[in-house]
Amino acid sequence: MTxxxxxxxxxxxxxxxxxxxxxLDNDQLEAWPELFTADGHYEIVPKENADAGLPMxxxxxxxxxxxxxxxxxxxxxxxxxxxxxxxxxxxxIITPADQGMVKMSAxxxxxxxxxxxxxxxxxxxxxxxxxxxxxxxxxxxSKRAIYDTLRVPTLMAIPV
Amino acid sequence: xxxxxxxxxxxxxLAIQFPRSDGSRVPYEVFSSPxxxxxxxxxxxxxxxxxxxxxxxxxxxxxxxxSTYVGDTPVVVTRTPDGSLAAWVNRCAHRGAKLCTLPRGNxxxxxxxxxxxxxxxxxxxxxxxxxxGQKQMAGMPPDFDMKAHGLQKLRVDSYGGxxxxxxxxxxxxxxxxxxxxxxxxxxxxxxxxxxxxGCTRQFVNANWKLYFENVKDPYHASLLxxxxxxxxxxxxxxxxxxxxxxxxxxxxxxxxTRIEDDNSSAAYTAQDIRSxxxxxxxxxxxxxGYVHEYEEATTNHIQSIFPQLVLQQIHNSLVAxxxxxxxxxxxxxxxxxxxxxxxxxxxxxxxxxxANLVGPAGYISMEDGYxxxxxxxxxxxxxxxxxxxxxxxxxxxxQDTLITESLIRRFWxxxxxxxxx
Ligand code: FES
Ligand SMILES: [Fe+2]
Numbered sequence: 001m002t003x004x005x006x007x008x009x010x011x012x013x014x015x016x017x018x019x020x021x022x023x024l025d026n027d028q029l030e031a032w033p034e035l036f037t038a039d040g041h042y043e044i045v046p047k048e049n050a051d052a053g054l055p056m057x058x059x060x061x062x063x064x065x066x067x068x069x070x071x072x073x074x075x076x077x078x079x080x081x082x083x084x085x086x087x088x089x090x091x092x093i094i095t096p097a098d099q100g101m102v103k104m105s106a107x108x109x110x111x112x113x114x115x116x117x118x119x120x121x122x123x124x125x126x127x128x129x130x131x132x133x134x135x136x137x138x139x140x141x142s143k144r145a146i147y148d149t150l151r152v153p154t155l156m157a158i159p160v
Numbered sequence: 161x162x163x164x165x166x167x168x169x170x171x172x173x174l175a176i177q178f179p180r181s182d183g184s185r186v187p188y189e190v191f192s193s194p195x196x197x198x199x200x201x202x203x204x205x206x207x208x209x210x211x212x213x214x215x216x217x218x219x220x221x222x223x224x225x226x227s228t229y230v231g232d233t234p235v236v237v238t239r240t241p242d243g244s245l246a247a248w249v250n251r252c253a254h255r256g257a258k259l260c261t262l263p264r265g266n267x268x269x270x271x272x273x274x275x276x277x278x279x280x281x282x283x284x285x286x287x288x289x290x291x292x293g294q295k296q297m298a299g300m301p302p303d304f305d306m307k308a309h310g311l312q313k314l315r316v317d318s319y320g321g322x323x324x325x326x327x328x329x330x331x332x333x334x335x336x337x338x339x340x341x342x343x344x345x346x347x348x349x350x351x352x353x354x355x356x357x358g359c360t361r362q363f364v365n366a367n368w369k370l371y372f373e374n375v376k377d378p379y380h381a382s383l384l385x386x387x388x389x390x391x392x393x394x395x396x397x398x399x400x401x402x403x404x405x406x407x408x409x410x411x412x413x414x415x416x417t418r419i420e421d422d423n424s425s426a427a428y429t430a431q432d433i434r435s436x437x438x439x440x441x442x443x444x445x446x447x448x449g450y451v452h453e454y455e456e457a458t459t460n461h462i463q464s465i466f467p468q469l470v471l472q473q474i475h476n477s478l479v480a481x482x483x484x485x486x487x488x489x490x491x492x493x494x495x496x497x498x499x500x501x502x503x504x505x506x507x508x509x510x511x512x513x514x515a516n517l518v519g520p521a522g523y524i525s526m527e528d529g530y531x532x533x534x535x536x537x538x539x540x541x542x543x544x545x546x547x548x549x550x551x552x553x554x555x556x557x558x559q560d561t562l563i564t565e566s567l568i569r570r571f572w573x574x575x576x577x578x579x580x581x
Binding site: 044045046048052054055056057058059060061062063065066068069070072076077078079080082107114150151152153154155156157 | 237263341356357358359360361362363364365384386387390400420442446447492497513515516519520521522523526527529530533
């Protein structure tokens with residue numbers, strides 16, 4: 001890969017990540033599953049389980065339909081205090097792997113604000129992603145949010 | 161087990177009045193009073209109770225240990241070299257430092273960071289640096305008794321793969337404490353070897369008893385958790401059980417078993433309850449899959465063993481929830497997920513998928529923490545007012561229903577006896 005190719009790749013994947021946090025932070029939840037491939041995986045697991053090789057987490061989707069179900073439930077079924085996320089993402093590392101797949105990792109912090117205007121550091125963690133280039137552009141084939149903030153405050157209604 | 165088993169020394173009364181003796185009126189101050197919280201630590205968590213601390217399989221090997229809590233007291237539970245269990249308060253016998261600083265691990269001895277006093281996995285003191293002094297300098301007094309300076313030990317026992325600890329010398333043996341009514345339901349879930357699949361944690365700004373009420377409250381299930389009805393899962397017409405233990409009434413089991421072809425959605429529509437919406441369906445219904453694993457095809461099994469355990473089977477999701485008080489207005493839930501050792505890969509995958517149903521992001525449980533916080537916020541300055549728990553009051557013996565607050569009333573009468581209120 002030429003340096004220019006590397007810069008281009010970095011730019012494209014950085015843009016994917018920016019789009020990802022933008023849809024979650026600006027109430028465009030229906031666009032969130034579209035950033036994954038149809039067979040994409042999404043999960044949120046606590047660091048203590050990830051480190052111990054234990055599988056359990058708080059959200060687990062193994063296809064895009066399950067992600068749409070999660071958003072439909074968030075919109076129509078689940079009850080929670082109106083809230084806003086602001087994602088801060090840093091430390092993006094990009095590692096090309098086999099067959100056009102690229103691995104990405106990054107740190108994230110989510111600040112959650114409730115309707116009274118109280119902001120808390122809701123969750124800190126890291127993303128471990130696999131992305132591939134599709135006809136629609138780069139998409140997540142797998143995204144794992146591995147969170148350090150082991151005690152989830154009150155509830156999680158919106159993916160991180 | 162009867163009330164006499166919970167007998168403790170008399171205490172001066174707190175100025176807290178339960179307006180009725182049947183548990184149907186609960187003064188809100190029990191959810192916020194620091195005096196109540198203090199008394200609970202003594203009379204409940206350090207009193208004649210068994211407190212869930214771990215799954216057997218979390219500490220299966222000699223030397224395995226886990227840091228956890230009984231009430232808000234930090235304790236460590238260990239597997240000793242001979243395979244037996246031990247538990248001790250996580251406070252160094254020298255000058256009080258927190259001894260074990262790791263959440264989990266394996267060690268046959270535990271050395272305090274501060275002055276390196278050393279303890280075995282049973283909590284016995286085994287070594288003191290410079291005990292005999294050095295170069296004519298005096299060490300510990302010659303009559304210092306190592307045996308008398310071990311860690312503070314708790315009783316510990318396991319039932320059906322669930323480990324409990326107790327500060328009490330007088331509490332009944334663990335199987336008797338769990339009781340005749342509750343044991344078969346634990347046996348039902350813990351009937352074969354299990355595998356630990358990890359834990360998740362949820363921190364809620366509400367009093368721990370509001371969560372205990374919640375898991376004894378089948379009435380809320382189809383009203384607060386709209387997922388059920390939005391996607392047509394649980395109906396009032398399911399075959400139901402709401403059973404307390406026969407003694408103090410602090411333990412309970414709620415079950416729901418699906419009846420095919422029930423028409424009870426009509427009851428909701430007729431009453432104009434907000435939860436019906438025929439229009440939504442899941443694209444991937446596998447999250448609601450159900451593999452028959454038990455004699456009765458129960459989709460929900462919610463069993464509380466007072467004061468620290470809620471054992472749960474929801475579809476094929478198996479969890480031992482540990483309920484820990486942190487302050488008058490804070491509690492933590494630790495969801496210990498497990499499967500069976502003989503799970504097929506498909507069944508294991510289903511259990512992982514069904515973690516979506518429970519816990520802090522659970523489709524049918526995320527509202528519980530929020531609901532308890534709403535009570536905490538709404539009642540904070542209303543300590544002398546009381547909640548109203550009359551649902552099913554006129555038929556106190558009816559147990560084949562989910563529309564009842566009978567288990568909560570039993571909880572409060574048992575709680576009052578234990579707390580001398
Ligand atoms: S406080 Fe533990 S060795 Fe001194
Ligand atoms: Fe609930």
